[in-house]
Amino acid sequence: AQSVTQPDIHITVSEGASLELRCNYSYGATPYLFWYVQSPGQGLQLLLKYFSGDTLVQGIKGFEAEFKRSQSSFNLRKPSVHWSDAAEYFCAVGIQGGKLIFGQGTELSVKP
Amino acid sequence: DTAVSQTPKYLVTQMGNDKSIKCEQNLGHDTMYWYKQDSKKFLKIMFSYNNKELIINETVPNRFSPKSPDKAHLNLHINSLELGDSAVYFCASSRLTDYNEQFFGPGTRLTVL
Numbered sequence: 001a002q003s004v005t006q007p008d009i010h011i012t013v014s015e016g017a018s019l020e021l022r023c024n025y026s027y028g029a030t031p032y033l034f035w036y037v038q039s040p041g042q043g044l045q046l047l048l049k050y051f052s053g054d055t056l057v058q059g060i061k062g063f064e065a066e067f068k069r070s071q072s073s074f075n076l077r078k079p080s081v082h083w084s085d086a087a088e089y090f091c092a093v094g095i096q097g098g099k100l101i102f103g104q105g106t107e108l109s110v111k112p
Numbered sequence: 113d114t115a116v117s118q119t120p121k122y123l124v125t126q127m128g129n130d131k132s133i134k135c136e137q138n139l140g141h142d143t144m145y146w147y148k149q150d151s152k153k154f155l156k157i158m159f160s161y162n163n164k165e166l167i168i169n170e171t172v173p174n175r176f177s178p179k180s181p182d183k184a185h186l187n188l189h190i191n192s193l194e195l196g197d198s199a200v201y202f203c204a205s206s207r208l209t210d211y212n213e214q215f216f217g218p219g220t221r222l223t224v225l
Binding site: 044 | 156167214219
């Protein structure tokens with residue numbers, strides 16, 4: 001069965017520090033992978049996506065993610081976190097029929 | 113110029129009532145979705161419509177009935193509301209090319225008392 005696992009429920013980083021959010025997926029076919037961000041009381045905004053090609057993808061707000069097929073991972077990174085990055089982050093895999101399977105989310109807190 | 117809009121943003125109601133949530137998209141997409149986000153923030157798809165035709169129907173109680181009057185609108189009607197229906201409901205839209213990104217609305221927080 002298809003699934004997405006985000007092992008870290010909550011992460012706290014200091015402002016200016018680097019960030020890595022982990023995502024592992026289980027899907028038998030070529031995965032189509034997404035990272036979304038949800039600010040408090042808001043909808044989901046797409047940060048970046050991977051369909052094919054270069055395994056390192058760039059997104060909005062300075063985020064990037066690397067697809068590693070051998071590890072079934074799609075980790076999200078940012079070199080320097082800003083206070084405004086505090087939010088809930090969701091990894092998702094797109095499967096046949098247009099369905100998105102989401103991970104449980106990782107809540108990011110940023111210390112001043 | 114909101115891409116995907118939902119009304120209402122908040123909905124507080126009593127158990128047993130019937131309520132509707134409306135969703136509209138102005139992106140020209142042909143596919144729309146409803147997701148439920150529970151209290152632990154877990155997101156799960158409920159329904160998907162393509163050009164007014166139901167294409168995804170997860171194991172959702174039949175008290176939930178989606179209705180798509182045209183491809184720009186997808187409404188969610190819930191009968192006989194229960195406490196467990198309390199959640200945030202998100203509408204989304206995309207072009208139906210299997211793996212296209214979905215654009216989400218701001219959500220409707222439903223509280224059943």
